[in-house]
Amino acid sequence: MYSSHLAPSGHHVPFAALGLTPKTTTLEGLFSAQPAETFTAGQAVFWEGDASTHVVQVVEGCLRLYRILPDGRRAVIGFTFGGEVLGVSFQGPYLYTAEAVTPVRLRRISRKRMIEVAATSSGTLRQQLMDKMYEEMSAAQHLIIVLGQLSAEERVANFLVAAAQRTGADRRKPVAVELPMSRLDIADYLGLTIETVCRVFSKLKREGLIALEGRHQVILRGIAALLDLAGEMDEDRPCGIRVPARPEAALPN
């Protein structure tokens, strides 16, 4: 989401040309050697609390990541789309359940193997893993701010803009965004109710900022306005106003 160290392949050529097993010095190399597995919508890929035995790369489709609270509430932590990698940072049990929203194709590598390879290979793979973790961390902290500080409208605007960005579409012109997940998924992700999500969608539609094409497609018309609504929290755009620390130094506070 932040950097593009995950170079769009094109790096494996030498090894492929030699007709050898795919090189194991990049994440792509490792994953591409694995068979693709298929999951139907609603099927779980792994469960919260299970030993994190694998690292997953989604090839195609959409996963929702969530936890269930003791009282039954559900917190959706995130969504994973094709081309994205999942669960790199898990030294302990999986922190969430991953479930297919749409039919999904994915590849898995055992964590054990990943660690072995990372320990022996050159620094490239290690670097990629670290980058992935940083991305995961960035995404988590972004969500923390969305949930902690933003209003319902701001949250939805953020969600839409983030979805648009994920597709790599450029700003400034209307973009059609696929939202394969249900309104409930979105609500549980944004810490809102399904009704609030609907209401905000309707409001944005009335204001001409978006258009709804069926349940799973939204067309963003006023991206600039949406970005504005989103508090421009979309990108890593630190508003690093270096407020000189208020001189409370002497306080025991």
Place this chain on the structure above:
Amino acid sequence: MYSSHLAPSGHHVPFAALGLTPKTTTLEGLFSAQPAETFTAGQAVFWEGDASTHVVQVVEGCLRLYRILPDGRRAVIGFTFGGEVLGVSFQGPYLYTAEAVTPVRLRRISRKRMIEVAATSSGTLRQQLMDKMYEEMSAAQHLIIVLGQLSAEERVANFLVAAAQRTGADRRKPVAVELPMSRLDIADYLGLTIETVCRVFSKLKREGLIALEGRHQVILRGIAALLDLAGEMDEDRPCGIRVPARPEAALPN
């Protein structure tokens, strides 16, 4: 915040006894070779957006970690206390500003050095770094759930229980917890206002669950009840009710 992998020191003894340079195979060893720096309350250790040049271990005191939003709102991401390590997962710029709440003593290691050592040393240090990242990730996701799903009262209960746990105090008996940060810090951390935090504190006090000793100390009387209020979200206690995926498989959803 979750586990206590950071054993409360007592590990360096052998090497120190030999009078050798501190071993570089553990985090503790690396840090203990660094001089302790001092920060006064309110002073920043690093700024959001800066290149993340160092990894920090807080020796004593309390840091608050926060980001400022474009419109001036402040989101406190977390607090770091003595014995805890900070910013392990930063491959890119710092994601937040770290500022001393109380006077702080800390040690720093340059990230460059950390990477070099991790690359050459045995797996121990790498393992420790990964564990730290997993902890950071766990903490972030815990906060996501607190901010996204819990009510004001549940959030405060959670905060108190987490603070108690951090001290390593055992449940079941009253614990005195130091809260060096201000009410505003707590409010910005929990996504509430200062007044709401106060109200909930008052309510918990009325109900006899806590007692307030001055502004910076809380005595938890009914930890069981607080845990209950907190939704028992305190520990990594996954309520992994393996709900068999609702058979929406056939849906295009």
Place this chain on the structure above:
DNA sequence: ACAGCCCTGTAACGAATTGTAACAGGACCT
């Protein structure tokens, strides 16, 4: 000691969000 300031606590009010309920629309089944 006193004034002044900041942080904190309390209460009344209002706004934002949520819950409830009723209805519309599409997908699937028979």
Place this chain on the structure above:
DNA sequence: AGGTCCTGTTACAATTCGTTACAGGGCTGT
């Protein structure tokens, strides 16, 4: 085609939380 189920939408009532205002307490500096 008709019926049923599920998702999504809208309106209205209920609740939570934020806003505003003000009072108390501790620390600072004169």
